[in-house]
Amino acid sequence: VRPDSGRIIVGGRERLAHSPAEARRGGVVSVYQEPALIPDLDIRSNLRLTQTPEAPFRDWLAELGIDDLRLSELARDLPLATLRIIDLARSLAIEPDLLLLDEMTAALPANLTERVLAVVDGHRGADRSVIFISHRMIEIAAVCDRATVLREGETVGVVDMTDGAEEQIVELMLGEIAQALPARATPAPEGDARPIDATPRLSGRSLGARRRLHDVSFDVFPGEVLGVVALEGQGQDEMFDILAGSSRPTGGELLVDGVSVSFGHPADAIQAGLVYVPADRAEALLMQRSVHENIALPFSARIRTWGPINLADERRKVNESIATLQIDTRAGGEVRQLSGGNQQKVTIARWVAGGVRTMLCFDPTRGIDIRTKHQIYLLLRELADAGAAVLFYTSELKEIQLVCDRTIVIFGGRVVSEVDAADADERNLLRAAYHFDPGEALPKAALAGAPSEAPVDR
Known part of the structure; x- marks a missing residue:
């Protein structure tokens, strides 16, 4: 992307790269949230494409916690977290003058995140620089000397990372929306406020699925946001795949409005009123199509209503959804040109436009900015207040009390705890997520932030 105005100065010299390869040759390398690797090539071939030397690449891989990688493996066969580390090691191997890390720690397990932060911190005082973009304040505070805050494409402040800096950053990021954000969007209902016969x-x-999901039972009521908390790999992925119609359970029963259902395809779940918002926006969106086309897709996908499309009605509903979610469409006609936060808003707007009965949200705020997160929190509460049921999994435990009425905790493929919103602080949720006894001490990695890796078997 070429700038419309302004200048880029690196090392005291003005530079304008016309391609990522040219920027790379000039010593400026970017590592993004989504790995820039070709899935159908092996790792060695991906390294050749960027002329990355193998020896320093392997050294950086080992320092980042991966020392058993075979370069003959196809990129598509490796876990997402491993691909992110490979992408970073590939960039570090050429010793760039300026390294840009754009949300690359999002959804990394805790041990790999610590390794990445240690490498970034190691650049402090060296003759190379790092621009570190993250939505996690604890990471910004740990490795950054100062923070530049952007809002709606403009710099709104520069903050030195001293005591009180986090509060300043949040205030700058939220702007006017901060006035509409109490500790919780709406008060949680009392446990006995729901009708007995609801x-x-x-x-x-x-519910059971393969090896990770064994015995999960839950109820989500109209007008409620039910949270789901779990460490990485405890069966939450499989549970949401079942609910969204992507896979079938190996045991148990699924009920919608009290009626037993069976989904063979995601279309069956949508027909039953269950709509899915995944963490990976690329999984849900047509990246090379426009915002309007992505939001309008469910209207044209209903086979029973195929025929002439009421374009005026479609346009009205799409525009209402864009306004409701405050989607910034200035970036262009293709969804891939939007920020991650605006892409996620488009995913949600698609279902809001047609009316929501039950929304399944799997880590919907992963890797997006604080302002957009709070807009999504408010929207989910508004949907629940209007009678929708929302199932909300998050890897950021702070979000539970901001959004949910109560939460279930999954460990080892089973529901091990149910917690009301009033008691769902991070410490209580961490203890339940690790399935620890009341007097048992939490591990240091858990206390440093939201859990993201499975514990050893106990």
């Missing part, structure tokens, strides 16, 4: 909108009864 029928759950969505229920799972002893």
Whole structure:
């Protein structure tokens, strides 16, 4: 992307790269949240494409915690976290003058995140620089000397990372929206406020799937946001795949409005009123199509209503959704040109436009900015207040009290705890997520932030 105005100065000299390869040759390398590796090539071939020397690449891989990688493996066969580390090691191997890290720690397990932060911190005082973009304040505070805050494409402040800096950054990022954000968007209802004979909108009864999901039961009621908390790999992925119709359970029963259902395809779940918002925006969106086309897709996908499309009605609903979610469409006609936060808003707007009965949110705020996160929190509460049922998994435990009425905790493929919103502080959720006894001490890695890796078997 070429700038419309302004200058880029690196090392005292004005530079304008016309391609990523040219920027790389000039000593400026970027590492993004989504790895820039070709899935159908092996790792060695990916290294050749960027003329990356193998020896320093392997050295950096080992320092970042991966020392058993075979370069003959296809990129598509490796876990996302491993691909992110490979992408970073490939960039470090050429010793760039300026390294840009754009949300690359999002969804990394805790041990790999610590390694990445240690490498970034090691550049402090060296003759090379790092621009570190992260939505996690604890990471910014740990490795950055100062923080530049952007809002709606403009610099709104530069903050030195001293005591009180985090509060300043949040205030600058939120701007006017901060006035609408109390500790929780709406007060959580009392546990006995629900009618005794209320029928759950969505229920799972002893759901099982492959090796990770064994016995999960839950109820989500109309007007409720039910949180899901779990360490990485405890069966939450499989549970949401079942609910969204992407896979079938190996046991148990799924009920919608009290009626047993079976989904063979995501279209079946959508037909039953269950809509899915994944963490990976690329999984949900047509990246080379426009915002309007992505939001309008469900209207043209209903086979029973195929025929002439009421373009005026479609345009009205799409525009209402864009306004409701405050989607910034200035970046262009293709969704891939939007920020991650605006892409996620488009995913949600697609379902809001047609009306929501049950929304399944799997880490929907992963890797997006604080302002957009809070807009999504408010929207989910508004959907629940309007009668929708929302199932909300998050890897950031602070979000539970901001959004949810209560939460279930999954460990080892089973529900091990249910916590009301009033008691769902980070420490209580961490203890439940690690399945620790009341008097047992939490590990240091857990206390440093939200858990993201599975514990050893106990």
